[in-house]
Amino acid sequence: MAGAAPHVMVLPFPAQGHVTPLMELSHRLVDHGLRVTFVCTEPIRKLLLDALADDKKALDGIRLVSVPDGLADGDSHRDLGKVLAGVLGRVPGYVEELIRETEASGENKVQWLVADATMACCFQVARNLGVRVASVCPSSAACLVTSLRIPQLIHDGFFDDKGFPKRHGTFELAPGMPPLRPTQMTWNIDGALEGRRAAFELAFGIAQVTDLAEIVMCKSFHEAETGAFELCPDIMPIGPLFADQELRKPVGQFWPEDASCLEWLDAQPEGSVVYVAFGSFTIFDPRQFRELAEGLELTGRPFLWVVRPDFTSGGLSKAWFDEFQKRVAGIGMIVSWCPQQQVLAHPAVACFVSHCGWNSTMEGVRNGVPIVCWPYFSDQFANQNYICDIWRTGLDVTHGDDGVVTKEEVKAKLERLTGDKGIAERARMLRDAARKSVNEGGSSYENFKRFVDLLTE
Template sequence: MAGAAPHVMVLPFPAQGHVTPLMELSHRLVDHGFQVTFVCTEPIHKLLLDALQRDADGDSGGGEALDGIRLVSIPDGLADGDSRRDLGKVLAGVLGRVPGYVVELIRATEASGERKVRWLVADSTMACCYQAARDLGVRVASVCPASAACLVTSLRIPQLVQDGFFDHNGFPKRNGKIELAPGMPPLCPTQMAWNIDGAPEGRQAAFELVLGMAQVTGLAEIVMCNSFLEAETAAFELCPDIVPIGPLFADQELRKPVGQFWPEDASCLEWLDAQPEGSVVYVAFGSFTIFDPRQFRELAEGLELTGRPFLWVVRPDFTSGGLSKAWFDEFQKRVAGKGVIVSWCPQQQVLAHPAVACFVSHCGWNSAMEGARNGVPILCWPYFSDQFANRSYICDIWRTGLGVTHGEDGVVTKEEVKTRLEQLTGDKGIAERARVLGDAARKSVSEGGSSYDNFKRFVHLLTE
């Protein structure tokens, strides 16, 4: 296309696991010459700017831009004093108010003399904004940061309600697993993406949001997914409208910022350099999981029992309080040199490191894809939402990992942690299958690969 590059507005759902893949996509669009405005809700925008400011050391220009991506914010629709850890309130704000804010932003952008926004490239979870954008003459492309199976399930919900699996509020009416197709994770009606803890209104908002995703194929001109053909063959066959463009990453060298909310402690990479190949257990539970003090202790002591070096990401808000500081200090003393604990780390660089033997994960989709791309076996410890289906992919379909078993009191014991890690790291079949999946993932995003070609098609569509 001759003339100026089209102006694309990118809109993730306000959570780390959604911001990361859309930020990666944005870097790729900038590389193809697009003007990108990245839209976050105010609290997320602030976290991003703070993290960038810390990482900048004066070289990225800090401020409101990031490697050619312009960062702008909109309100999140929550009242003063509402907790942003309350997922129900966050969802209600997204559904009720965010579409209006997006409309205001598009209008204000054009009124300011900026180039007209040609495309809204939006998270499939933000489908509530699609119609509003189209009403302004803005074209819509959808990006699903979760698995294709997760999106296919959302598209099937009206049918599942009709077939009597759920009532009109998403409550299960029938027991037993739901199998959409052989080769896809079977669904447990009590572990659907909208089953969140907290007030019933929150659960209702979550169900509405997932139900809204059923409209993406009608309103978006292209529906993409951070996945690859070999990982989810059955899901892509069941729904050929969904186009795999993953596993997404910002750049081959893993140097570009992917929109982390917390400052990354890169010193752990130097520590990894000093460890033997295939020796380290990497442990990270994403940005949302919270452990109670007892579970935290069992995990810590289980890691210690393995006798292996470990790298463990413990966010400042990772435990629900009540953890004895004296106990934790004592633990850190005992494992000094052997175990490294950081508050956040550059996960993609860690998983690509030859010293890493396996990954203990909550099975968020980004983590599943990053593990797959690097051929790393995974010990699965899912927590909520789509993580149970992702565990099923890893343990039952790809067979590149194992799951932990909770005791009757709901706690995973230190003995279980030790036993499972020994099984996982000693299983040559798992290691080989993980390697083969990693090869397929890398091939798909290399020149001539299916995800590579699909991405080219997307770029072409944006420039029409």
């Protein structure tokens, strides 16, 4: 390839589940000789650097830069409404400024903006500056297809023009796609009305500007979502993505990983451990937290449980938790964050209790790990439908009339899941299909090659 390597600016939405796949993609682009500038909001850049601690070299060719996040001083980064309003209202202007500054500084001109589909609000500013746009959907193809179909869904009377449901029951966009409830769409978020409005605007924006991107990719693979890819053949699956085969490269974690759990796993029998993790956003109230804890204890199985410092909404008795940890000390390990990709690839892991974020879902799939589904919000309900109803590689939990999943239910579901040979076999088959797709000659492998050829032409 003659001349300097093309300069690509990579732009994720500012949340853990979006930063990880875009960071994985960036490592792969660097491996193919491209220059990558990874753009995140200021608070997220700080989290990434703090989590890397002394290992800044690990970013290996990825230049990390930041833009303001558009939030006012004192606004909470857990207030999704405020985050969305900041992204929509102010981040496009900051990205435009960054592209101009990069060029003025004598840096290589930015040739491509490789942007998270959720950052579609930035596509036009890039195009105005002569920068080509590639869109990457870090969630399922079904999720992207649903956003692209919003105008049609409004026309068909499922929603009003603000995204509020007008019809009940479920609808299915295509055979083999998860049935959806109008009340469980990605923009149905709790909190102030402005937040919900911003979430809908964001999803609707994807439908309006996707044609500004020259290529639209998705972190999925053909066999996992044949219905969605048939409905929208222009979406190219390039997943399941991972940074490198050895799972050594950092994938943009927001918290330092406790790698001691890998040694602990080494000491457990093959296929014995229940791995429990609910991503970066889920919050449990103290009662639900206790029921989950005691349910894990009741199974009598070894378990590895990720409990973020902000995982419970307060009010959990420290004395109770200390006592619980003492009781399970020989059998359970609790960490605040862990290298999940390495954990799910570990032979000791039997199953995964998950919030069903798409990254977690794909990581479970590519390792053939059956999943107990416990979705929290957004696209996680559709992902649960894939796991439980379409792939049939997991089971969902049943909430009681009071909305709580009891310890007895936790124990019963884990026993059913770990004893179900059919689920285990289907999980293995889906794993094999996932691995085949990213290996040489596989559909995702070929699509990724096509993408790199486009960036370097």
